[in-house]
Amino acid sequence: MRVRLSDLQPGDIAVIEDVALSEAERQLLMRFGFFDGAEVRCSRRAPLGDPVVYSLDGSEIALRTETACRIFAWRVDGQTHEQMR
Amino acid sequence: MNPLLQTVPSSAARSQQRILTVALIGPPNSGKTTLFNRLTKLRQKVGNYPGITVEQHTGVMALPDQEVTIVDLPGVYSLNPYSEDERVAVSVLNGNMDGVPGPDAVLLVLDATNLTRQLSLAAPVIALGLPTLALLNMGDLLAKRSGSIDAVKLAGDLGIPVAIVSATMGTGLDAVGRFLQQANSPSPTTLPIVQDVRECRKWAARIASESDYRPPLPPAWTRRLDDIVLHKFWGPLLFIIVVGAVFQTVFGLGQPLSNALQNLLARMGQEAAPLIANGFLRSLLLDGIWKGVGSVLVFLPQILVLFLFIGLLEDSGYLARAALIADRTMSMVGLNGKAFIPLLSAYACAVPAIMASRTIENKRDRLATILIAPFMTCSARLPIYTLLIAAFIPERPVVGFLMGSRALAMLLLYVLGFAAAIGTAKILKSSVLKSTPAPFVLELPEYRWPTFRTVGLRLMDRGRVFVQQAGTVILFVSLLVWGLTNLPLHQGHPPELENSVVAQLGHFIEPAIRPLGFNWKIGVGLLTSVVAREVIVGTLGTLYGRDPQTQSASLQVALQHDLTFSGAMALLVFFAFAMQCASTLAVVRRETNSWMWPAIQFFYMTGLAFLAALFVHGILSAMN
Numbered sequence: 185m186r187v188r189l190s191d192l193q194p195g196d197i198a199v200i201e202d203v204a205l206s207e208a209e210r211q212l213l214m215r216f217g218f219f220d221g222a223e224v225r226c227s228r229r230a231p232l233g234d235p236v237v238y239s240l241d242g243s244e245i246a247l248r249t250e251t252a253c254r255i256f257a258w259r260v261d262g263q264t265h266e267q268m269r
Numbered sequence: 270m271n272p273l274l275q276t277v278p279s280s281a282a283r284s285q286q287r288i289l290t291v292a293l294i295g296p297p298n299s300g301k302t303t304l305f306n307r308l309t310k311l312r313q314k315v316g317n318y319p320g321i322t323v324e325q326h327t328g329v330m331a332l333p334d335q336e337v338t339i340v341d342l343p344g345v346y347s348l349n350p351y352s353e354d355e356r357v358a359v360s361v362l363n364g365n366m367d368g369v370p371g372p373d374a375v376l377l378v379l380d381a382t383n384l385t386r387q388l389s390l391a392a393p394v395i396a397l398g399l400p401t402l403a404l405l406n407m408g409d410l411l412a413k414r415s416g417s418i419d420a421v422k423l424a425g426d427l428g429i430p431v432a433i434v435s436a437t438m439g440t441g442l443d444a445v446g447r448f449l450q451q452a453n454s455p456s457p458t459t460l461p462i463v464q465d466v467r468e469c470r471k472w473a474a475r476i477a478s479e480s481d482y483r484p485p486l487p488p489a490w491t492r493r494l495d496d497i498v499l500h501k502f503w504g505p506l507l508f509i510i511v512v513g514a515v516f517q518t519v520f521g522l523g524q525p526l527s528n529a530l531q532n533l534l535a536r537m538g539q540e541a542a543p544l545i546a547n548g549f550l551r552s553l554l555l556d557g558i559w560k561g562v563g564s565v566l567v568f569l570p571q572i573l574v575l576f577l578f579i580g581l582l583e584d585s586g587y588l589a590r591a592a593l594i595a596d597r598t599m600s601m602v603g604l605n606g607k608a609f610i611p612l613l614s615a616y617a618c619a620v621p622a623i624m625a626s627r628t629i630e631n632k633r634d635r636l637a638t639i640l641i642a643p644f645m646t647c648s649a650r651l652p653i654y655t656l657l658i659a660a661f662i663p664e665r666p667v668v669g670f671l672m673g674s675r676a677l678a679m680l681l682l683y684v685l686g687f688a689a690a691i692g693t694a695k696i697l698k699s700s701v702l703k704s705t706p707a708p709f710v711l712e713l714p715e716y717r718w719p720t721f722r723t724v725g726l727r728l729m730d731r732g733r734v735f736v737q738q739a740g741t742v743i744l745f746v747s748l749l750v751w752g753l754t755n756l757p758l759h760q761g762h763p764p765e766l767e768n769s770v771v772a773q774l775g776h777f778i779e780p781a782i783r784p785l786g787f788n789w790k791i792g793v794g795l796l797t798s799v800v801a802r803e804v805i806v807g808t809l810g811t812l813y814g815r816d817p818q819t820q821s822a823s824l825q826v827a828l829q830h831d832l833t834f835s836g837a838m839a840l841l842v843f844f845a846f847a848m849q850c851a852s853t854l855a856v857v858r859r860e861t862n863s864w865m866w867p868a869i870q871f872f873y874m875t876g877l878a879f880l881a882a883l884f885v886h887g888i889l890s891a892m893n
């Protein structure tokens with residue numbers, strides 16, 4: 185199912201399809217591993233709900249919802265945190 | 270062959286040169302700074318690269334038969350000149366940076382526990398064609414968490430030597446010495462198009478799997494701790510406890526330590542006074558130079574205490590979590606979560622707070638934080654606040670038993686400073702410092718035990734930077750103000766304060782400050798307190814102490830005679846806003862590496878103070 189990264193719930197896994205941001209923003213996010221084809225797991229929300237922490241390649245990266253809602257991804261169903269590893 | 274791949278240029282001519290300068294490069298959180306400290310010990314220099322805010326760290330590493338200069342580059346994920354840090358790294362590596370010799374070799378530091386990702390920096394670095402040694406740092410953690418890597422295979426694939434090290438434990442570092450004595454250019458190998466970050470990452474993942482890289486088990490402890498630290502309820506509670514402890518310590522420990530040091534230095538000056546016969550020379554040495562040195566040194570306890578905390582928080586990994594928790598709140602004023610601790614520290618003193626803003630990677634957010642920090646009610650404002658409140662505001666209960674009028678006045682002054690900071694942040698972030706192209710991205714590193722060594726070295730580093738680079742400006746301003754208060758000479762003796770140059774200046778600016786309800790004596794206080802805000806109390810004490818009419822009265826009573834209620838309130842508001850602090854200006858200059866920002870800050874804050882004082886005086890005079 186195609187979702188925005190900001191729609192993911194903790195534990196959800198998705199594969200990024202499109203980073204719909206300006207070139208400069210895409211360049212920055214790319215350095216942290218956010219580009220199409222990358223697998224992302226939503227790992228937790230900050231106590232106040234925003235930003236949200238994502239897990240990529242073993243790193244934990246937090247993005248604000250205002251950024252995450254511009255990243256589109258395909259949610260991978262039926263996979264849980266335990267099965268990942 | 271894949272058209273995306275290119276071959277490393279072979280530069281055999283450089284291969285057998287003696288290595289004099291070596292660049293240390295690695296991604297953020299790769300343990301690069303710890304390694305730099307290990308290799309250079311205390312033989313380090315800190316400066317700024319010309320014209321930009323990036324700090325330049327160089328150090329000397331001793332080899333058995335020679336010395337090698339190590340240039341510590343800023344932490345970068347790639348060598349695409351996109352961010353300022355990356356531009357600096359590229360310029361230094363290509364030998365295009367003024368004042369920094371081009372490196373003869375490169376030490377590439379990568380976090381071994383996160384190799385799949387960090388390895389992508391290897392492609393652009395190897396492509397430079399310089400002799401390169403890859404140091405897989407945190408090898409101890411990799412092994413401990415059941416990960417592994419075949420370093421020989423990796424070296425074959427990369428065409429450069431590879432060593433597994435631990436900068437924290439100091440293991441495996443002899444490889445650096447061996448490499449520097451016999452460094453060879455990389456063997457030809459295939460690399461991705463190095464400008465393409467995505468291709469580099471794919472290449473990195475392939476190389477990692479070809480070298481039998483087994484990533485370590487997920488950091489179970491970090492996840493478990495984060496369940497508490499980032500918990501909906503416990504997280505914010507812990508956050509409040511931690512920042513409360515930081516604030517309490519900087520204010521409650523740093524401040525008394527600074528005062529004790531100040532008293533000690535003053536005492537030493539008094540003891541030395543009889544030893545110098547000539548009055549003018551004594552005044553120059555003790556009141557000018559010694560007091561100037563003292564005004565620099567008094568900041569050290571607070572800087573060190575704050576950086577001890579920041580060191581512990583940052584090295585343990587909590588600082589990133591604190592930023593995550595504070596971000597939501599800070600984003601309301603257009604700043605990010607990392608600005609929280611520096612701004613909180615500014616309530617004790619803006620000087621260490623501005624130095625602490627270095628933990629904010631986003632340059633614009635960092636600059637905004639630096640520019641608003643001096644609005645926070647620092648402890649140097651308290652003496653003049655207490656004096657004027659005690660003299661002009663009668664104590665009476667306001668909110669039942671809860672708060673008296675004086676406490677309320679003090680609270681209002683805090684709120685005033687805070688409001689000015691927030692308002693200024695909003696203005697800055699929606700205009701000149703608008704930062705749309707840089708979204709907030711925060712990496713949460715694993716929790717680690719901070720080491721005594723790294724935290725200690727950071728304290729030394731910050732202390733030295735402050736004393737050497739801000740201290741000189743502070744000393745200069747202190748001497749200048751001393752000169753103005755002790756000239757012109759009167760029969761070889763310094764004049765009385767009311768006959769000095771600064772008093773003439775006070776009379777000179779009187780027409781400008783009269784609309785605020787200030788007389789020339791207050792004007793002199795405003796001028797001398799450019800050194801530090803609390804100086805105004807001493808100056809006013811001297812001026813009123815000399816005046817035969819007010820000589821016998823206490824300073825409070827003298828002020829009550831000389832200043833109207835509206836003038837006193839205007840003075841309070843003036844001090845809430847004005848940039849009456851040469852030390853802050855010196856630190857802002859050092860941290861922004863330009864005189865432009867401190868100048869803007871000075872005129873903006875003082876202009877705001879003038880207008881606000883004018884307004885307050887006008888309103889209150891009209892009401893009476």
